Amino acid sequence: MADAELVVQVTGPVATVVIHNPGRRNAMTPAMWRQLPVLLDDLEADPAVRALVLTGADGTFCAGADLGDLDELLAAGDASIAVRAEERLAAFAKPTVAAVRGACVGGGCQLAVACDLRIAAADARFGVPPARLGLVYPTPTTRRLAGLVGPSAAKHLLFTAELVDAERALRIGLVDEVLPVDRLTGRVDELTAAIADRSRLTVTAAKEIVDGRADADRIAWWHRQVLDSGEAREGVAAFVERRPPRFGWTPPGRT
Template identity: 40%
Template sequence: MQLKTEKMTAHKDGAIGWITFNNPARHNAVSLAMWEALHEIVEDYAGDDAIRVVVLRGAGGKAFVSGADISEFEEKRSTPDTVRAYHDISQRASVALRDLAKPTIAMIRGYCVGGGVSLALSCDMRMASDDASFAIPAAKLGLGYEFEGVRKLVDLVGPAYAREIFYTARRFDAQQALSMGLVNRVLPLDRLEAYVQDEAARIAANAPLTVASIKTLVAQALKDESERDARLCQDVVDRCFASEDYREGRAAFMQKRAPRFTGR
């Protein structure tokens, strides 16, 4: 896959697809070209049946993502038209990540700020090192925050913590993030990558159709009742029961062996 920027890298390791924000000199601040490359990588993983789990991480060890690259704002985000164009490109990448039918894990070390939090919220799970810190400094910059970004945070941590995070614009440490429900786990720094690797491998070994169905059903559960697609909810369940993997799972259980799932 040929990307438009070297500041995003993709690496396939068996069933795990890795996405690395590779801009350590700027604490992995995301440029417009990086947003475009992220969309390309996610689309590639979406179409690759061999990839069953996707992990996002930041290069350099000091940050996951420190937000959008503010140095570009004067040129690419200073007028209503450029703000709209920037939003459309970044939103396209975020939506592709959120809607990817495969489980996604944000592996967070160091700073996770602004757009970094938004990217982490677009993932299904967030695993953080004990030196991680989180902030959404929109109120310190005077910028508006789109509804979808606010809703993602409210869905995860609830309205009271979402208000605190946005109103104060202050930094929260990993344990505070864990207590708010912003992250799933906090690990010692030297154990984080091995833990994420093991977790991703465990997920990849399970039935892909079942895992994908749960991702769909959780997303539907978070919608207002009037917006839910009941037919889709039933279809993803029916597809599991009609699959070869369901037959394989039953056979493996009876034969006391590990199942070999194919996603069909």
């Protein structure tokens, strides 16, 4: 295994991407930022994968980003490789869950916020440090953070660059659940198994609509999919018959 890389593990319908750079508390290097969209393209195209978990190795999520060449970073602005990777993660068509232990700072927080759900261990710490560095946080990242926690909490994180613990992150909506460290993996496994067992049609449509990526024509298309697929009829029949549903919808063009 390389010192700094993203490691993919697939177990049944769930893919896990592990941020692995233990010598630097899992900081994202330029190569890792470039690697992430490629991995996501492959996992999105894999019909066996129903959900994705993003986590860090050795008890740390991600302590930030390798700033690399500062002049190059400043010139890139919102077109940086980090923003491109974040946007690809946010647009991933399947449900994404960040499983957070330890430091989740800077680029790590950027990635966690781009996931659909964030489940944290009690030892998690979150921070947004650009004000310590004199950098302007990318526009898509800033708006995504504010949409998640609200303007006031986003400003607090951005203005102060303070670390917040898991309980405060839960109160402001930065994370969805906080678990004891020894229960984090089990809860993430339970959650992703439940998601993978649900109607893929429902889950995929819900993600598009909640994220604001479905216009009126697309929403009408989703409703046609419900009628044509028989998914709802199967769900209702399974409920009446008190049995697990046998959902079979797959995105057009996939098997």
